[in-house]
Amino acid sequence: MQELNSSLSNSFSLLKKVKTMQTFCSKHPDCHMMQLEGHAPFCPMCVRQSKYERDTAIVMQGAWQSYRRAFHSVLQCDSIFDDDDLKPATFANYAVEKGSEAETNLNKARHIAGQYLDRNYKANTIITGVPGVGKSHLAVSMVKAVNEHIKPDAACLFVSVNELMRLIKDSFSNKNSPFTEQRMVKLLGGVSLLVLDDLGSEASFQSNHQEASEWVQQVLFGILNKRNRTIITTNLTSEELTKIYNPKLLSRMYKGVVKNDGVIKFTNATDDKRKVVF
Template structure:
């Protein structure tokens, strides 16, 4: 930034006078005294100090602008990278239909989780489990959207991505045939390791066939382990409880799935919870 000369300032003030007093900070630089033509206020200052202040303010404005850009990029990552099923595109915590007391508890849990992560800075995983069709994915997407909007609102540079586990592995398998695919294994693992808040939906479905529970193949377990080993905050939905997860995965992977305070940050729909798909079908 170019320094403002005395001649330029002279046009803005009625009078500029160089004093005999030197600036205590800048040796050999004499203080100026100027008079504002409108207010007649007298200002005494060091010209070098004035320039430094201008540079400092400009630097702060630039830093704020750069922070805003980074925040916007983090915010837009959710829409760019998340894979949300078409029928759940509009899902939010607020439009989760409450039919039972358990539904109300689930909604309150989802709301509390977002507060834990945004305001309380909770570090650890969250798990929502229960039978298929009870609304776990709806709540997970609602949590993801609320987190993303909250981080934008408070200008926090935090990234949020939602992805179903089946879709994740399907795309990674397809990438075996395409060298430059964005879903190439190493690239995908590194990306999901770095996302601040990863919502991994329907974990276990990638390894199960129908009602049969069998241990996931080594490659899938290795990928999940690498992702979760290097993560702090992952929100997971699954049809399976702890005992069933131990049948699906190695103990070391289960430990990373349940990383965090599972006493407060785990919600389980009862096994007899009626599917929302059944409830919807009954309307016709």
């Protein structure tokens, strides 16, 4: 209390030293300039306006940061990985040999990621090929690059299809689960760019490729029917996908793919990066 009284006393003392001048502010013609002894003259209205603008700028900066986090952090907070080793993946740490198929596909992935920076680019991308060649790594790199550079900011998401289905199924018996079918279809259907990783795995773990369950296809259709900017990775060929999914779902997967040369294909020319040599 003593410190407060002392501060107020000092403020009143300064106010007594402020003198009203005969001159007027050039910006506010009705306002007299004022001067504190030993300091340059000032306009009280200009001071108030400056403070208001400064306070507004601080508020707007905070609002902008909150707005950007609301979009920018979706990728980090809401993505669903079944392999945490993928999280650090970027274009920079995707190892390739010069002149290899992997280098060609890396360059194509970079190019397509650049196209997704244009919100008017409406096309899906299929990354296909044998397991272990880095399809998921490229997909993570693409969505990260778009998430970082798209203007204005937009929500992006990476989702393992197999893990997504497991979490949704778990929500059937867990009322507190955030992974309800309704919420996940709405979330995945609404983001600007979505990666559906390892499509087909939910139906192809068995020795013979059986048709994906009707429920799985309904969930995927609900997501893809709302979208036209999706990156899909799969170990399966188009012929194998035809045996698993119904034509209506396939048509949603292939939106804009042929027209925009949206297939990134790996063959046996690219070594399995995860194979173990005994």
